[in-house]
């Protein structure tokens with residue numbers, strides 16, 4: 001590590017000093033070097049890109065290249081006094097200005113005055129303005145005057161993370177270079193190189209963890225590496241690095257993923273317990289899982305995943321191994337569950353529970369059978385290629401249909417004697433349900449209000465010339481039916497319906513009364529319940545449905561009649 005008295009941060013200590021040392025910005029280096037070699041160096045440069053990707057380092061390298069005592073070539077010598085001054089930031093001809101703190105027009109005026117004088121002992125006066133988008137409009141206008149007619153001895157290098165905030169008048173006068181986020185592999189390679197120079201023992205996966213923390217920024221990655229070294233010294237274990245970086249150990253992620261695909265519910269829950277145990281944010285972990293599954297999906301879906309995924313080779317290999325035995329569809333279905341869980345976790349009081357449920361479901365999903373295969377299976381079952389009884393609910397439907405056929409006839413044969421024959425079953429004493437139903441339907445047609453009262457009545461007796469209707473005692477329906485006008489109307493309608501005078505009696509039924517025929521409303525309700533119960537039984541026993549449930553990994557939540 002360092003000499004012991006003073007620790008120099010890695011980002012400074014290992015700041016690139018030549019174009020060839022710049023990591024991940026080869027397109028910028030090459031263009032700048034070509035311009036220098038051909039003697040066509042612009043007056044003003046604009047370096048854009050995320051923080052920590054090398055904009056300022058490149059500006060300094062360019063400044064040294066232009067002012068190096070050994071002459072303008074495509075790398076600075078880094079040993080002459082002029083190069084060294086620029087490296088140390090003490091050059092009298094290279095000015096580094098922070099746009100964020102020098103936004104005033106006065107500063108720019110001062111700068112303009114300064115520009116007029118020739119460089120003291122270098123080839124060029126070079127102005128490096130960082131975060132140039134922070135300048136005020138007045139400052140930009142002052143700057144623009146200089147840019148319009150720049151003296152031959154002046155060069156501007158602007159750097160910004162937000163080029164869209166710059167006026168077009170400035171943009172159009174600069175040669176622009178867009179810096180890329182540095183790929184993970186390149187950051188890891190650079191970290192490995194530095195670890196070697198610093199004699200630090202650390203694994204590739206720990207370096208990958210640090211590099212990922214930097215999220216494409218070399219400087220942020222180096223800062224994360226600084227933190228690790230400050231804590232671990234020259235030997236950093238994977239666990240220490242994972243804890244310090246606040247990232248979930250990749251192995252934990254891989255472990256849960258393996259448990260999900262291996263239908264190992266125990267492993268899934270133990271994994272989550274571990275993650276929770278180290279105090280990791282559940283939703284963040286869910287998002288890392290999503291990224292992990294997405295990586296698996298990409299690997300399974302495309303021929304060259306390396307061009308899409310920013311992953312180290314070792315990680316790619318591991319993911320390839322994990323993804324090998326699953327179809328893209330299998331992975332996608334699990335990914336969908338996780339994405340849904342992530343959305344739910346945003347507002348949840350128990351995010352861990354939601355993640356657990358999603359992962360348990362993901363772990364118990366049955367493998368996907370192509371829909372065509374499924375359809376063929378069902379077809380085979382239905383055409384009898386595979387032995388199966390006919391749909392049970394067909395049978396269930398047929399049975400009551402036989403009974404119903406007799407019911408309407410009963411009403412027309414109310415004079416027939418009571419016989420056990422099924423051909424012309426009369427209204428059974430005390431149960432005139434068939435005739436009663438038709439009568440109520442008739443009343444509903446004539447007087448809906450009265451009909452709906454009768455729907456709540458029980459047909460206690462229904463004989464030629466007499467009818468007894470019971471209503472629950474104390475009920476609104478009883479009072480309504482007992483009303484003399486209603487009673488007269490029922491009587492009139494009964495006469496119309498049966499073709500003879502009919503005496504109608506309305507009776508009160510005690511709640512606890514035993515053998516009272518059900519009212520139509522009650523009957524309907526009970527019938528519906530029975531029907532659903534029957535369907536549920538039929539459905540649960542049906543081979544095609546069972547096969548579909550098994551294949552899709554589904555459960556029956558609701559049954560509706562078609």
Ligand SMILES: [Zn+2]
Nearest residue numbers: 068077080083
């Ligand atoms: Zn030099």
